[in-house]
Amino acid sequence: MHIHLSSYRRRAGRVSRPALSGLVLVLASFPASAHEFELGGDAYDDFLAGGAAVLNDLPVLLALMSTGILISLWKRQGLPLVWPAFLVSVIGGFVLAGLIPVDPVPLLYGAAIISGLLAVSAVRGTRPVMAGIVFGAGLMTGWGILAGHDLGELPSGVYAGLFALFNLVLAASAALATAVLTRLPGRWTEIALRALASWLTAIAIMSLAFVLGQPG
Amino acid sequence: MPITNQITRQDNRTSGFAARNTHPARTAFVALAAALLTASPALAHTGEGMTGGFLSGLMHPIFGWDHVVAMVAVGLWGAVLGSPAIWILPITFPLIMALGAALGIAGITVPFIEVGIALSGVVLGLLVLFLVRAPVAVAGVIVAFFAIFHGYAHGTELPAAANPYAYAVGFVIATGLLHAVGIAFGALNGQPWGKMAIRAGGAVIALVGGAFLTGFA
Numbered sequence: 001m002h003i004h005l006s007s008y009r010r011r012a013g014r015v016s017r018p019a020l021s022g023l024v025l026v027l028a029s030f031p032a033s034a035h036e037f038e039l040g041g042d043a044y045d046d047f048l049a050g051g052a053a054v055l056n057d058l059p060v061l062l063a064l065m066s067t068g069i070l071i072s073l074w075k076r077q078g079l080p081l082v083w084p085a086f087l088v089s090v091i092g093g094f095v096l097a098g099l100i101p102v103d104p105v106p107l108l109y110g111a112a113i114i115s116g117l118l119a120v121s122a123v124r125g126t127r128p129v130m131a132g133i134v135f136g137a138g139l140m141t142g143w144g145i146l147a148g149h150d151l152g153e154l155p156s157g158v159y160a161g162l163f164a165l166f167n168l169v170l171a172a173s174a175a176l177a178t179a180v181l182t183r184l185p186g187r188w189t190e191i192a193l194r195a196l197a198s199w200l201t202a203i204a205i206m207s208l209a210f211v212l213g214q215p216g
Numbered sequence: 217m218p219i220t221n222q223i224t225r226q227d228n229r230t231s232g233f234a235a236r237n238t239h240p241a242r243t244a245f246v247a248l249a250a251a252l253l254t255a256s257p258a259l260a261h262t263g264e265g266m267t268g269g270f271l272s273g274l275m276h277p278i279f280g281w282d283h284v285v286a287m288v289a290v291g292l293w294g295a296v297l298g299s300p301a302i303w304i305l306p307i308t309f310p311l312i313m314a315l316g317a318a319l320g321i322a323g324i325t326v327p328f329i330e331v332g333i334a335l336s337g338v339v340l341g342l343l344v345l346f347l348v349r350a351p352v353a354v355a356g357v358i359v360a361f362f363a364i365f366h367g368y369a370h371g372t373e374l375p376a377a378a379n380p381y382a383y384a385v386g387f388v389i390a391t392g393l394l395h396a397v398g399i400a401f402g403a404l405n406g407q408p409w410g411k412m413a414i415r416a417g418g419a420v421i422a423l424v425g426g427a428f429l430t431g432f433a
Contacts, residue, residue: 058381120307191303198307199388202314206384209318209371
């Protein structure tokens with residue numbers, strides 16, 4: 001059962017305005033909190049700090065893993081086709097974080113849940129559509145992980161570490177999914193990956209509930 | 217009597233039984249209604265004794281028989297229904313379960329949690345026992361309904377000292393693995409004796425659920 005995006009495109013125009021208004025309200029309603037980085041060392045330490053921030057950020061990991069699975073379900077060699085969009089979106093997210101302050105919670109968990117659901121559904125669209133999905137994932141996660149930090153506030157090593165690990169997690173997830181699909185061809189492998197995506201989505205939903213339930 | 221006739225008679229009895237399953241189902245539901253009227257709340261969840269983290273989350277479904285039987289039953293019933301239910305049900309359950317957990321974490325009151333969990337074993341077990349072939353959408357709704365109760369229980373019983381993220385990872389993985397056990401068991405469907413084994417599994421699941429529902433477990 002695959003979901004084709006043409007029907008989504010037809011419905012998208014009818015819901016875009018209320019969805020945008022809702023999005024603004026959601027983004028503005030949560031208290032902002034910046035991701036903390038352990039700085040004070042040399043450029044290499046900054047790079048590691050940036051990379052560690054990605055590995056310690058559960059919703060970012062969930063979003064990138066789900067996106068990687070989605071891309072490999074779309075095409076076995078799909079990542080190179082949409083990677084440029086991801087690269088641009090992550091940088092765009094970093095820039096937006098410094099310009100437009102928002103709370104990271106809805107961005108990051110929204111990215112994790114949406115990308116997870118798309119992977120569960122094994123959405124298969126055209127290349128521009130899939131590039132758009134990847135662009136959205138990169139933008140939301142890049143924006144969210146640096147939310148609360150002004151543009152240029154952090155050392156360049158941190159940005160490099162973040163950028164490197166964003167791509168590493170996405171590439172590793174897509175590569176593993178492709179490897180599994182290639183070595184174990186068959187419907188069941190795809191179903192197993194979609195089930196894995198459902199687990200990632202479930203973890204994201206629960207983690208969001210934990211975050212929202214915490215005081216302060 | 218020739219063996220072929222005997223085999224045919226067995227098949228007729230089996231298909232006849234399946235075709236007339238409203239009668240034993242009616243009896244089962246009457247018994248169930250009686251049990252519900254007299255049942256004490258199933259208190260399978262104490263929320264004590266675990267210190268949290270990934271292992272806590274992993275162990276929570278596995279050490280709760282009321283959880284185990286229901287999650288195995290989801291995979292088993294999916295296997296009985298065949299494609300696409302065989303994968304839609306085990307995908308639906310964790311997602312809706314997470315929503316149920318979110319309700320529990322948020323402190324929103326959902327009544328009759330223990331009854332709902334125990335009932336899930338009874339209902340899903342009976343669905344397997346009688347090889348009920350429901351449409352995928354109906355099966356999904358049934359599974360989703362019970363998933364809320366299981367998720368709510370997991371969410372509210374998070375040990376105070378637990379790392380909630382690791383706990384979530386643990387019990388989601390445990391849930392998925394239990395579904396896989398049910399699906400693997402359902403693969404016996406292709407064996408000549410497989411249907412009987414699957415139905416026996418459904419009976420055991422329903423009995424365990426009934427034991428929790430009536431307070432015997």
